[in-house]
Amino acid sequence: MNPAAAKPTIHTRKKMSRQTRQIVSTAGALLILAIVFTIANPNFISSMNILNILKQATPIIIIAIGQTFVLITSGIDLSIGSVIACSGIVAAICMRAGLPVWLSMTGGLLFGAGVGALNGVLIVYGKLPAFIATMGTMTTIRGLALFLTQGIPIGSLPKTFTQIGTQRNWLLNVPNQVWIMFILALIFGFILAKTKVGRYTYAMGSNYEATRLSGVNVNRTLIIVYTISAFLAAWAGMIMTANVISAAPTAGDGYELDAVASSVIGGASTLGGEGIVPGTVLGALVIATLRNGLNLSGASPFIQKMIIGIVIIGAVFIDRFRRTD
């Protein structure tokens, strides 16, 4: 109605939304890897090996989903590796004390959620930077894991528990843990994409102050986000404990960075505001595929580390480059 009013810069509608593009490009990278590794070693594409990759990727996918929530708020959760170990230990101690499996697992998962809530409280009310708060709990919880076990893994766990790990399922002959991962990814993918909590998570990462001034309970949302992250880490702890039939105090060491790497390859930004669960799942699969494929092609484990590092930098670099045009 006002000719003087500036016209908005009208961009021609892109064919795909940013999120679809992210999924397509990460999936594309995965496909290219699969082709290259199949050429290098045809065994790569066997159903055995694919299941193997899925199995290896499962714990990382689960924790990376939680890390994605945290990264979107422009935070970071370094404590998840320790939570993996300690929640497994808590569950194992309960089982050894004769508690039923379901109750023991609930104990382990609640322990994890509790650590996450503590992280959130330290950040929100203690006003600590996320990096420092979660680094503190990382060390503390790792110490607790070592103390509870006196450094020795807790073994002889009931079979009903270890079943949640590698046991094949009647459904498609896929191990139980992969199904658990799949269900968790669906639930938390839905929470992030379709619920109020998810929306607030993005909003806080996009502009914390504007979100607060819009009347959003930013404190509560942030605590929820860190609780989700540690809760998922506890799930990874259950699965890893079941896989090796013992709860080791050193389990999950360094996994927090794999989780960051998966999220980032899948399109999350450490600056906040961006990231999606499907992208993160694919990102974790890229890393697992690289590890597995390089193993099969007989690459030295040292070279593997180098290549994964380069891939992380390359993925983010390409993403930046793409976004600026």
Next chain:
Amino acid sequence: MGDFLAELIDISKSFPGVKALDHVNFDLKAGEVHALVGENGSGKSTLMKILSGVYTKDEGKIIVNGQEVEFQNPRQAQDKGICIIHQELNLCRHLSIAENIYLGREPNRSFLVNQKKQIEDARKILKRLDVDLDPTTRVSELTVSKQQMVEIGKAISTNAKIIIMDEPTSALTIKEIDELFKIIHVLKQEGHGIIYISHRLDELASVADRVTVIRDGQHIITMDYKDTTQENIIRYMVGRELKEKFPRIKTHIGETIFEVKNLTAGKAVKNVSFQVREGEILGIAGLMGAGRTETVRAIFGADKKESGKLFLHGEEIHIHKPVDAIEAGVFCVPEDRKRDGLCISMPVYQNATLPNMEKVTVNGIVNTKKEIAIAEEMIEELTIKTPTVSQTVKNLSGGNQQKVVVGKWLVKPAHVILFDEPTRGIDVGAKVDIYNLMNDLKEKGIGVAFVSSELPEILGMADRIVVMCEGRVTAELDASEASQEVIMQYATQYM
């Protein structure tokens, strides 16, 4: 011509859609303080940015020390001895005074910094300014006024002959201002030329030798300070005729909707009281730093209040955080939309529903269809120009972004809407849209209060005007008794 340190001749500068400077002349002699005054947006800071190399001019000549120069960047201006001291100081708070003064120009001994010489040299500089400070003190331990002196010290250590001071007294106490003026006196005697930008006209009497007034990008007058008066300067500053840019409407003024009683918050808001009545728009006027934004933020619960009461329709309400205000129907459109108003990387519809999630969620699950419907209604009602509601807010123009910030509050029933600089940085057309929107709200019986630094806007739109100075309300004027001169007088009352 030799006695001019700098001459700016026929300088013009355009930004997309705006002619910021139109053939402006300005000059500076050695040993004088030349004050540059004008309203916000008059072009004075653009002119100074051209002189200091931040912007390049479109037309005109810059002559420094008798030589014509072309500045492509601030560094070139610095090399010609031009130094600008900004309102916000640019010091490394964790370094010492000496380290700050010589930052980037450290005296070397081979590849090590010659600490001793650096400290000695800094001591000499401080002595020249007659400032009693130990050069090894950390800058973070200094008061704002002392930090400013470090900046001045830094300027003269580079042998700057032309020193531009942008609102140097805005954060100083009266005593500190006196100290600053003493230093300015020293600088004058040493033969420096000082360009002094200030809103506080009465302090010009103590420092200015000459005054230049700029208005709407045009040079209005340059005069010797002794030949003029403050009233005169104000007249030149605001002398524009108000055109029909302001679509004022008359409505019946009813009951008091909202009342603020004795509000004190932080250092910036002292015992502020005012009322917003049905059927009127309340304008809150004052200079930058008068505490207007802080008042609005404190009311809204964005910042803490020390004391004071708020009443909505005669009943006391308690607002501790924004969500309390929102639940009471008191909304705020913040001063800086990008910082406080928008999730800039999110689509229009998500910004629109951020404070309205209860309308679009069932059991915490978001109904995107409903969101889009709400947003579409909003863009239609406010004539927001965007290709779709899924467009990222980043890609909208300033005026349309501002409408999104306003629009997100119109989804729920409002009692009071506080606008903080609602038309800052948006074009004329969008401004009128915002004014019309304020009129609509006024007609609907919603309390409207707005803070503005643009006096014509206050005079054009407000039915009643509260003037603030130094955190206090200094006047409450009816639109009929207000004029720019009167408001200016009250806005500078304590200065």
